[in-house]
Structure formats: C-alpha cells, structure tokens
Amino acid sequence: MSESALYQKLASSLGLEGLPEESLGTVSALVVPAASWHAAALWLKQQGFSMLIELGAADYSKHPLPHPGRYAVAAHFMALPGFERACLKAYVPAESPALQSLCGLYAAANWYEREAWDMFGIDFPGHPELKRILMYEGFEGHPLRKDYPLGRMQPLIPMREAVDYEAVRQAARRAGQGGA
C-alpha cells in the first residue's frame, strides 16, 4: 500500500527501524511504541494530516493470538485535499495503561480519549479534563474490558419488583372463594 512509504519516513523521523504494520482491510496501521505516540502524531500533523478521524481502543486479553500489550489504541488520520489516510496503533500494558494525549494537536481527541478512559481505563496524561463520558459518575469499573461481565448493573436509583397484577387478582379471587 501507498502508506508504507509514508510510514518508513515516519519511522526514520522517530529514529526507529522495523516498525511492524497491521492490515486493517481498507488501510494499513503502523504499530508505534507507546512512548512515541505523540511524536508520531505530531509528525503526521506537520505532513498535512489535518484531521483526526477516529481514535478507538480494544482489549486483547481474550484474543487467541498473542499481542504486544493488553490494550491497543488505534487512531486514523486524514490529509486533504487528496484524502490520504494513515493509521497509528499503539499497544499499552495491562498495569496502568497510559498514552500521551493528542488534545494539543487535534480538538477531536478530547472526547475520543474520554471515551477510551471510560470504557477501558486507559489514561491519557495531558488531557485537560479526563472524566467519564458515556457512563455516569459513581459507576465503578470499565465496562468494555473483557473481565467486566455483560450484565452487571449499577443502578442509580433502587429498582423495585414489578407487581404481577394478575397473580394478585387471582390470589384475591381464591381467597374470596375459600372464604365464601
């Protein structure tokens, strides 16, 4: 793919060699070490990648194939006017996962990183206000992690048992018949 030439230039500007690439079907992702995340994004921005299209995370702990870290964050960039795409991927470990925030480069990164924090617990030092975005204050845990069970609810107001009106009516009828 045409991204390979771009990625080689990026790798040499970071002073790294032999960075692996992963195929994402429509685009190829360059796997950068977590420590070079911000530098790589800055280089892309200087090359004209003015849009951060997407920044998402995934938890690979239950995946059968080995991955260099438990969590991965993938960011997609786009350059105008030719609509060139680039994708960076960084793996972070399970204990205190963290990646430097891209908020200073792209305004879009703000909410995307908040969601990655909310759903996975990945920290983004440098983010102005890293708080929950989809879940509510008081929710404990990070729902999209593989060890969070699907059905564990943390209700904000106590839930009551729904009344089975038919059963109540039948019990009353039976009591009436028994009495009469």
Added chain:
Amino acid sequence: MKDQILDDAVLTTQLDKVVAWGRKYSLFNYPFVTACCGMEFMASSASHYDTDRFGAVFPRFSPRQSDLLMVVGTINHKMAPALKRVYDQMCEPKWVVAFGVCATSGGFYQNYATVPGIDTIIPVDMYIPGCPPRPETIIDALVKLQARIQGQRQSLV
C-alpha cells in the same frame, strides 16, 4: 344507574363518568423521548396516523402541565433519575405508558447499561410492545387507555 337523556337536551349520568370523559379526551402527553421509538411516535402524531383525532396530540413539555407520561425508548441507568424526577413532578391524575419493548422490559438490551423495564422505577398503566410499535398499535393502546380511564374512579381533590 343508567344514563338517561331527557327531551334531547339533558343528560343524567354520574359525576365520575363525566369527569372521566373529559380527562380521557384531553390527554396532554409528556413525550419522554429517548430513542428509535420516537420516530414512530412522531409518525403517529403527524398527518398519516394523526392522534389528534383522539385528543392526545398536544405535547406539554413540562411535567406540571401534562397528565400522560409516555416513556418512549430505552431508559438506561444514567437517565433513570431524570425519569423518576419527571414522574414525581407530575400532578395527579397521571398515567404512564411504556412505549416500546425497551421501556416495557428492556427489549433486547439486557446489559449493564439499560434498565430492564421502567416498571422497576415507576408504575405503568399501559405497555405497548413493538420495536418500534406500528402507529396502529400506538392508536390501539391510546384507545384502550382511554377506555381504562373511563372505568377508573375519578377523584376531584
């Protein structure tokens, strides 16, 4: 006691029935719209299916001014306190309609985020199944609710 019409001009009936007749044909709904069911709610209020024929089209977006709370769409745990507060702010008499399967039972979203049916939070008078319910189902439920209101004791205090 049966209703009687005297000389084509005077109707004798019971106070409960008259009050219920007034209340059922002038329902002011509070559409608590969250999700996809809102589209069918809009469609049933618009020209094709027109709930205005039943007197129940005008929404009042203040809980103090409405008497029918239509919970349209999925309620999740983040939204539940808002729903409870809106319900508590409404004055009697009030009726609650769980519109769609997500409000009825949680639908097919049985997970950490959604409330499995709003009757775990507030009492419900009418459950409308469907994902989303067709406008004909909505009108059927509205007519059934009106029949139910007619049969209830109406308190005036």
Added chain:
Amino acid sequence: MSMHIEQKLPSYRSESKAMGLEPMAINLGPSHPAMHGTIRIKAHLEGETIVFADVEMGYLHRGFEKTAEAKTWNQVVPYTDRLNYVSPIINNVGYALAVEKLIGIQVPERGQYVRLIMSEISRITDHLTCIGASAMELGAFTAFLYFIKAREYFWQLVEEVTGARLTISYTRVGGITRDLTPDFRERFAFCAAELEKSMAEVDGLLSRNRIFLDRMDGVGVMDRERSLSYGFTGPLLRAAGVAYDVRKAFPYLVYDRLDFEVPTGSKGDNLDRYHVRMEEMRQSLAMIRQALQQIPEGPINVADPRVMLPDKQAVYTNIEALMNHFKLIMPGHGIRPPAGEVYFPVEGGNGELGFWVISDGSDRPYRVRVRPPCFPLMAGVEEMILGEQVADLIPIFGAINMIAGELDR
C-alpha cells in the same frame, strides 16, 4: 469537556463580572423538546449570550459494543439498526461490508445495487427527519408535517421491500434478506414524485423566508479550520467548504459507477447545512434513478456456503443443504471469519460511519467499534454555541442532526 467563552473569543469582556454579577446557569435536557435525542447541555448565560457550555452525553448508552461481543455475527445486525435509527440501512450495510471485507467475499452486482438503492432511500429519510424537526423547532410546523408525510411514503416503500418501516435488519453477512419487489420502479416513481412535491413546498416556505434566514444565516458558524480539527465529516464539513464524501473518496458498493455531485457550502453556518441537506436529497434521488437503470438481473446473495444460508427448498429436500444450514445456525458453529481486523468507512447521514471489527476466528465478534459520525460534531457544539444567544442553541443543535442512538451506542 466544558468550554468558556474566553477560550473561543479571547477578546470577550464580561459585563456581568464588571458589575459583580454571576452568569445564570441553565440546564437543557436530558429530557427536552428538541426531538433529536437525549443530551444534556449545561450553559451559563449572561443576559442572552452563552458564555460557558458543557455537553454531557451518554443518556442513551445501551451497551452496543459489549453486546455485540456476546452475539453471533448475524445477530449483531438488528443492533446496528438502532444505531442511527433514521437511516438504519446505512448502518446495516456498513457493518455487513466490514465483515465481508474481513472474510474476503463480495456480494454479487445486483445485491450491491439493491444495497445502494436502499442506502440512498435511508439517506433521504434521514435528511427529511432532520430538516423537518429543525424547522418545527423554529416554529415552522407545516414544514415538519410535509416532510413527515413524504417520509411516510418512503417508509411504506421500505416496508414493502424489507418487511419493516424503521428497524429493518436488512443485510446479512454475504447479502440481503429480500430482493426488490416486482413493482418497485412504479412505487419508487410515486414516492419520488411525492418527495419532489414536498421539497418544492418546503423550499417555498423556508428558503426565502425572512424569519428562517434571520434565524439560520450566520448562526452556528464553524469555519473550515476548526471543523477539520474537530474531525467533522458529512454535511457539516461539506457546509464548511470541504468536499469530503466517503462515497467519492473511498467508493464502496457501486458508487463509482454513478454520476453524482457532492454539494458544498462556504460559510459553515446553519443555512449552508440546510441547503447541503436539501441538495443531497436531490442527488440521492438522481442516484437511485441511475441505479434502477443500471441494475442487472442475477443473484443478490453471495453463493458461499460458509456464510450464506442455502435455499429453504433445498434444505427441506437435500441432506447437504440441511447440513450446511445446520453448520451455520447451531451454536458453536456459524460464520467464522479468519482472525483479523478491518476498519471500513461508509457515508452515513451525518458523516463517516466507520466500523472497526476485530475477529478472533470464532462465530462471535471479538470487538465491534463504531466510529459515530455525530461524536465529533457534538464535541464541536460546545464551541459553536459559545457567544451565540440561547435561542440559537436549538437551531444549531437541530442542524447537527445528532442521533443519540449512534452517539451513545
């Protein structure tokens, strides 16, 4: 994140602070009349001007991504319907295309044309709902009724083809559930005529209406540079002057065989967004007409026994077809894409809708991440409403067409 007006307009001088007064805090939502979805906007006002904005979302978070990990590949399709519920087919098509890319199959030509036609009908209903609802919020109730009537005709057409009006679950991995009806062309011609009538009426009501222009012109401006920084896509980016459309830039299905234009605005304000959407509806109609001329006969589903259920007649009479059916339906078996990842973007009603699908080789997705088109748009709303009057908040919010189903998933 919250935003103060000094971050947007550094030269702003607060009169209230000079007088020793506090701005007034108001709260919009999460249950509010603007019928686009549940969102909470906390705003501070000085008089009528908004000086602080904080947009809080998540009130319709239904756990789509976590649920998708517990269902099989085809069982996720009904959940994708409810993402952008005003244009459900586009979500279905995006997800199906992503999984098909992962497996490495392609739907036959007729199937692609049918998916394209239904996607463009979905886009039309999306824009009808958006413009109708935002006109109603400005007080133009008649425009809403006209557009909902036009939308109703299209929903009846969709119901004839797919079986449902709104949540249709039309695609499967490897194809679609039903072909077009035999009288589709006549029915579509009727719906298109009704739509053109409604659009002419609403155009006459709104486009040169002094009140509409005063309320929408110059309101909610987001210039090109800020739009790009926020990652806007779709009608809002096109209104700011950038002609980015996934159907042109990265064509999928058979969009590269159709001749259509991408309407762009110049100022990035509400009026441009309205015109972009109206023009996109006309372009969608033209696209459907071209597709109906070009569509070939043939199968609609890929004839791959690994993904596609065999014909029911064969299942009931033939043991191999029965085994094939069994291998696709029973738990523990089913469609098994190879382990890998795909990111597939399609053009949703609001912008680039991307599906990042990770497979671990089993019959259930490992991870389905949705790139919601209105996620960056809502992040940009905070900046858009600062400095505007509180009455402008509603048209700005309406022009963004936030759909909570896809924003919160």
